[in-house]
Amino acid sequence: MTTPEVLGYTAITTAQDRRVESARPDRLFHDELAELFVAAAVADIDDDHLLGWILRGQTLADVVPSIRGYLALRTRYFDDQAIAAGCPQVVIVGAGLDARAYRLTWPTTTVVFEIDTADVTAFKTGVLAGVDHRPSCRRIAIAADLREDWSTPLAAAGFDRETATLWLAEGLLPYLDDAGTSRLMTTIAALSAPGSGIVLDHAYPAARTTEDNAAGRARGVLFGSVVADPLVWLGRFGWRAELADPVDLAARLHRDLPPLLDPARPGAPSFWLATATRQAG
Ligand SMILES: C[S@@+](CC[C@H](N)C(=O)[O-])C[C@H]1O[C@@H](n2cnc3c(N)ncnc32)[C@H](O)[C@@H]1O
Numbered sequence: 212m213t214t215p216e217v218l219g220y221t222a223i224t225t226a227q228d229r230r231v232e233s234a235r236p237d238r239l240f241h242d243e244l245a246e247l248f249v250a251a252a253v254a255d256i257d258d259d260h261l262l263g264w265i266l267r268g269q270t271l272a273d274v275v276p277s278i279r280g281y282l283a284l285r286t287r288y289f290d291d292q293a294i295a296a297g298c299p300q301v302v303i304v305g306a307g308l309d310a311r312a313y314r315l316t317w318p319t320t321t322v323v324f325e326i327d328t329a330d331v332t333a334f335k336t337g338v339l340a341g342v343d344h345r346p347s348c349r350r351i352a353i354a355a356d357l358r359e360d361w362s363t364p365l366a367a368a369g370f371d372r373e374t375a376t377l378w379l380a381e382g383l384l385p386y387l388d389d390a391g392t393s394r395l396m397t398t399i400a401a402l403s404a405p406g407s408g409i410v411l412d413h414a415y416p417a418a419r420t421t422e423d424n425a426a427g428r429a430r431g432v433l434f435g436s437v438v439a440d441p442l443v444w445l446g447r448f449g450w451r452a453e454l455a456d457p458v459d460l461a462a463r464l465h466r467d468l469p470p471l472l473d474p475a476r477p478g479a480p481s482f483w484l485a486t487a488t489r490q491a492g
Pocket of ligand 1: 221222225226304305306307308309326327328331355356357358380381382383386387
């Protein structure tokens with residue numbers, strides 16, 4: 212098993228956050244697989260590698276302070292929205308090492324497709340092959356680059372475009388550029404039957420200027436696209452959206468407001484979360 216490179220690192224650091232969250236007595240979710248993903252990655256990474264350092268006890272927030280508290284809140288938001296949507300078909304784009312297919316109690320008839328790059332998918336498949344966990348849904352993993360043609364392998368795996376679908380894009384869009392994001396959203400819209408929904412998070416333009424995002428930007432992997440007005444932008448792709456109110460969300464889950472969602476922070480907030488449903492016609 213080979214640990215994924217560059218983009219895949221982000222999947223591993225997110226799993227690390229889920230591992231840490233899952234160990235809290237007041238955890239927002241319990242992701243038993245996160246620990247196994249992190250352990251498999253640690254075994255494969257040099258001591259002096261930044262990722263190795265993060266995985267050996269730190270979280271991403273120690274490197275990017277504004278993200279503190281965000282990933283746990285975000286994951287719980289996606290989990291809650293996914294169950295509430297009740298769609299028979301779910302597609303997680305940029306699924307990374309997320310274990311929502313296992314963690315949540317789905318109707319047995321639900322099909323969950325997970326799409327990510329070939330290296331992340333192979334790493335995840337390798338770890339899952341060694342565990343006894345079984346999802347209550349039918350889970351299908353697809354290796355594809357979301358900047359290329361991913362709808363053909365999705366259809367080949369059994370995706371039904373006539374069935375209402377819930378799309379989950381958690382922590383993905385900041386890694387695509389404008390053209391890639393538009394193409395992805397256009398394809399998703401074309402595959403969304405009436406009754407479909409989407410849950411997503413993305414960056415406001417402020418993310419491009421905040422100091423603590425500088426490392427990701429410098430490596431050229433972050434914020435190729437940002438969205439200033441999420442409701443208008445989602446409307447262009449045929450979605451009627453509602454933004455999560457970060458202050459409410461944090462209060463409801465008894466957590467501090469993550470700095471990157473804080474409307475009172477100078478130049479912020481830098482991230483938004485939204486849930487949208489397909490507009491008729
Ligand atoms: C920050 S991680 C989030 C993963 C997962 N959604 C989660 O919450 O744990 C971003 C994921 O997007 C995936 N990704 C980024 N660009 C991609 C692309 N062009 N095609 C497929 N996956 C991509 C990465 O491989 C990575 O797994």
